[in-house]
Amino acid sequence: MSRIPIGIVLNGVTGRMGYRQHLVRSLLAIREQGGLPSRDGSLIWPEPVLVGRNADKLAQLAQRHGLTEWTTDLDAALARSDVQIYFDAQVTQQREKAIRAAIDAGLHVYTEKPLAEDTDAAVALCRAARTAGIKHGVVQDKLFLPGLRKLKRLVDGGFFGRILSVRGEFGYWVFEGDWQAAQRPSWNYRSADGGGIVVDMFPHWQYVLEQLFAPIRSVQATIATHIPSRVDEAGQAYEATADDAAYGTFELEGGIVAQINSSWAVRVRRDELVEFQVDGTHGSAVAGLRECHVQHRGTTPKPVWNPDLPVTEPFRAQWQAVPDNEPFDNGFKVQWELFLRHVVDGADFPWDFAAGARGVQLAELGLQAAREGRRIEIPALDL
Known part of the structure; x- marks a missing residue:
């Protein structure tokens, strides 16, 4: 051949x-x-x-x-x-x-x-x-992760009914570099070198939200540099001038509200390093890198809030795994x-580059929203 x-x-x-x-x-x-x-x-x-x-x-x-x-x-x-x-x-x-x-x-x-x-x-x-x-x-x-491909399959199949909200949690603890070596390069934490979690992750969230759910119409964000000093690859201490955590709220077309927390200063108690929970009128799903679990409205239990008694509901056991149904490559x-x-x-x-430009725009407006402490509507780009 x-x-x-x-x-x-x-x-x-x-x-x-x-x-x-x-x-x-x-x-x-x-x-x-x-x-x-x-x-x-x-x-x-x-x-x-x-x-x-x-x-x-x-x-x-x-x-x-x-x-x-x-x-x-x-x-x-x-x-x-x-x-x-x-x-x-x-x-x-x-x-x-x-x-x-x-x-x-x-x-x-x-x-x-x-x-x-x-x-x-x-x-x-x-x-x-x-x-x-x-x-x-x-x-x-991220669009090609098995977990998000399963989630996209659910969206396309109408599983959720009307989608109400998306909640995302991403991140892990990046060591400071003093007593254990950092697992990310030091430039990630210097704004002068193009570092920062907003610049890194908001372009990802832009295409995930837009292509799985709906275009983003506005952004609000709170950012932080939780770890102000780190140690670089040569063992030298340096000031961390870039944001290492961002807490964003995004309003999507159709009234969907998305909240995504991104942090390099968080310890993981999730099944995967990134997870998205999607709630809709007919069902909910939690998707990570590889796995996706669902709960349909017909099998949704009726929890009752009672702080005086120990939890008896096996909440995780009440969800059903979504099958692969196809091979997933890298x-x-x-x-x-x-x-x-x-x-x-x-x-x-x-x-294409137009999609890439929208990701850059969301990161730029997210940083602006954080600086100014306000909600910013996202204009269409003149491409």
Whole structure:
């Protein structure tokens, strides 16, 4: 069977997400399965070109996985005649310039979120990509989590009746770095370096809420820096200037109210690191990364509040697990496959730069709402 080689410039591949999720678990996994079938039966074959700032790390990665193409010169990589796609997994501050260079080089662009540091820049990238006639996409991996795919199945099947509310809890304790090493990089906690949980997570909540339930019409938020001092990778103490927790309320079209707490200063007593509870007139569901449980109105018990007696209701046992009903692959890999088919076959791919710009907008307005202590309506973007 013939192959369709697709050269892909991977910038920022030495970082955790760029390496683990996008290179190893996505592109190399596609190669390991023998390629990706295209519409005409040929196999789409990713050919990674690794790009980063550290030549030694790039050489080690390439050798570890039997790859030969790597460089610290982004311009040279973009100028290659055998590449068709540029992918960006750098820190956000470096992203806009690199994406513009890729657009100017005529490459299709797929990128981690957030698309840019602010809404104006994100909108400008969207317009530039459309003018250039390239295909463009933004990673929206949470949509492909098994738990949220089951939740989407329930929404599409009308399980909830009229949806009333969505409650989300996300986060875990990130160690301060003194007596145990932090499990997130130190730049996440410095606003000057593009850090902050609002910038990181609100773009996720934007596409989750919009694509599972309804467009977001307004945002309110309270943010905090609960841990004011941390210790970096070199063992040096530094001031944490970025928010490490955000408590957001989002009003959705149709009267749905969503509340999502995001925190890197919370200890987990949930089944999964992120959980969403959806309540509707006909039923409720709780979905996490992989699992989803439901309670229909016909099987809903009638609890009675009595603080003088111990709890006798087995509340968790009263919910029913939603079956898989289909195999679930790695979410990053699934979206990569969709983007590759978008490039090769012209298949639909709705998660474009416009979707990415809406995520940046929500984060920006969320921070503004927190600073000003008010509810802010979300205007339509002029795209």
